[in-house]
Amino acid sequence: MSHAMRPYLEYQADRVEAVLAAHRAPGHITGGTVGPRLIRFFLNPAPHTRFNAVKSLADDLALAMQTPNLTIQRGKEGIVLEFSNPNPSLVKLTTLLPEVMPLPPATALLGQTDTGLPLLARLSSPEVAHILVSGTTGSGKSALMRTIALSLAVGHRADRLRLVCLDPKGRTFATLATAPHMARPSVQDAAEALEALRSLVRVMEVRDRRGETPDRHPTGSVPRIVVMIDELADLMMQGGAALSVALTRLLQRGREAGIHVIASTQRPSAAVLSSLMRANFPLRLVGKVVSADDARIASGRAGTNAHLLNGRGDFLAIGGEEPLRFQVAYISEEELQQYMQEFHSLIAVPLPLPPTGRQMAANL
Ligand SMILES: Nc1ncnc2c1ncn2[C@@H]1O[C@H](COP(=O)(O)OP(=O)(O)O)[C@@H](O)[C@H]1O
Ligand SMILES: [Mg+2]
Known part of the structure; x- marks a missing residue:
């Protein structure tokens, strides 16, 4: 204070x-x-x-x-x-993340609760599995998506966790493009997004058939896959029914195969998401919305008062009983670039291989 x-x-x-x-x-x-x-x-x-x-x-x-x-x-x-608070303080990802490292497996950092504790989300838990982020423009959705993606990348080796980023506006995940965890370049185009989701459905089916899950194969042969979709509504409008079929299947059966969907949208109304899709997001993260009616649509329940939130990263986590208020940990563009460089300096360092017989002799 x-x-x-x-x-x-x-x-x-x-x-x-x-x-x-x-x-x-x-x-x-x-x-x-x-x-x-x-x-x-x-x-x-x-x-x-x-x-x-x-x-x-x-x-x-x-x-x-x-x-x-x-x-x-x-x-x-x-x-x-x-x-x-008339003197709000910035909750910085660069300060909060080291406090919770090493992160448990399949866990993302979201921010800080209003009682000062770091808030984490464990994707492998059935109460999380897939996350729906909503809030009006400026509520801080894209910033939250970046925080989730980056904390997952920092907390996991690239062979254990892959990110698939769908970004119709093309801005949210741009700086993350060089992270070694990116399974493919960030996708802007709806046709390509459909192809990406369909190929994930195939991966899910193969894993299902073989009974493969990331938890049972901790060696990295079955990496967890996290699909990040910023502005889902834009994509749904262009992608139509086929896209919603593929997405629904991932939401219904992805978790067991280690495939998770984290999607953001301003207003998850029936026009954007079917009730079946909405029902398959166990965790909702809700930022400021414009009306009490939107608060109900975003939260999936009444009385959360999400229209009274302050915006810019002031969010509610709605899953279990009581909504939990938290401030999203923020990462600036420059800090994000810094992390990207660190990923690469790690990769550039050759693995310490055991010396060959001749080198050993030379060392003696
Ligand atoms: N967690 C945060 N802490 C501080 N400022 C934030 C936070 N999230 C967002 N902001 C501010 O709010 C602006 C809008 O955030 P953005 O993520 O683009 O919102 P949305 O995607 O919901 O429209 C950002 O440019 C930033 O200045
Ligand atoms: Mg945005």
């Missing part, structure tokens, strides 16, 4: 207590957390203060605190007031 933060927090706590007292719903701020994007206050209400009375004062509290969005929930800490 920065030095200047304490007076701000004390001021805000005083405002909250003053508004509550003025409306005869007194309570005390007993503590809280300061996250990179969010501040939480824990409120202990006086015995006669009702939760609904505090909740109904949300607008008055937000006005007094001069904060654009304030949410009030019941939590195990009491009543939890949540509002945006």
Whole structure:
């Protein structure tokens, strides 16, 4: 927490207590957390203060605190007031990734939860398997896709994990082009994307028939394959029914064969994704959306308030019970290039081979 933060927090706590007292719903701020994007206050209400009375004062509290969005929930800490940090800090991939290395197998780094913990997603788990990323333009989808792709590449040898990138706009994965994990150059064209997905379906069928999975063949003969699709809607519009057939098959049966799909789209409505496809994304990562209705479509459930997120990497992970709020770890173009160079300096170094008999003699 920065030095200047304490007076701000004390001021805000005083405002909250003053508004509550003025409306005869007194309570005390007993503590809280300061996250990179969010501040939480824990409120202990006086015995006669009702939760609904505090909740109904949300607008008055937000006005007094001069904060654009304030949410009030019941939590195990009491009543939890949540509002945006006026001095948001950047969560950097270059700082967060070393903290979690070595990453467990099949695991991507997503970002940092608002309680300060690194958030990881394990693709091999049935609760993750395939990931649907949604959010309006500027919510940070492409940045999240890059973070996932790069953390997978950094965490795995290229013979253990392959990336197939479908990128209709051609910008998201451009810098990753030279990563040794790329199974093929990033695909922009819809016809080529269809061909790529169909060939993955064939790989899946062969693996199924032979009972091959990356977990059972840890030597690298059956690499995990991660298909990254940025702006899926663009691709679906051009690729039509054949593309959706191939994608649906990968979503339904890919995980066991070690093939995972991570796709982003602004609004996963029925026009973009069939309900069968949507049902096969166990994990949804939802950034800022424009309306409560879009929040429901993106999250696949009501009440997540994804339209109140701040954008630029402020996301919810929605899989299990409670949505988990996190800030996506960000990587700049320059830092990404740096990683690419490191991949290549690793490859350029020859493997330390055992010396031949003659060399050994020369060394003596
Ligand atoms: N995790 C993040 N942390 C900080 N800034 C971010 C983050 N993600 C995105 N941004 C900012 O928001 C802009 C839009 O992000 P982008 O990933 O292109 O959004 P989308 O693909 O959803 O339109 C980026 O250019 C960047 O400036
Ligand atoms: Mg984008």
